[in-house]
Amino acid sequence: MMIMCREATKLMSLSLDRPLNRRERLKLRLHTMMCGPCRRCQAQFELLHRAGETPPKTDDTGGDA
Numbered sequence: 323m324m325i326m327c328r329e330a331t332k333l334m335s336l337s338l339d340r341p342l343n344r345r346e347r348l349k350l351r352l353h354t355m356m357c358g359p360c361r362r363c364q365a366q367f368e369l370l371h372r373a374g375e376t377p378p379k380t381d382d383t384g385g386d387a
């Protein structure tokens with residue numbers, strides 16, 4: 323059973339909140355095996371997951387008036 327890229331990315335973001343079921347992981351894995359872009363996307367999500375609590379906020383307060 324194939325899932326769509328949209329569902330795959332949904333599972334990826336979901337995995338940040340909670341561990342995926344065995345079934346969900348299997349679906350995601352099957353998809354990323356066949357889908358290059360989603361594979362790269364998953365790598366990004368894993369990086370975010372490892373980073374923990376680091377919001378991608380780049381508040382540049384460079385005082386160069």
Ligand SMILES: [Zn+2]
Pocket residue numbers: 326327328330353357358359360
């Ligand atoms: Zn995909």
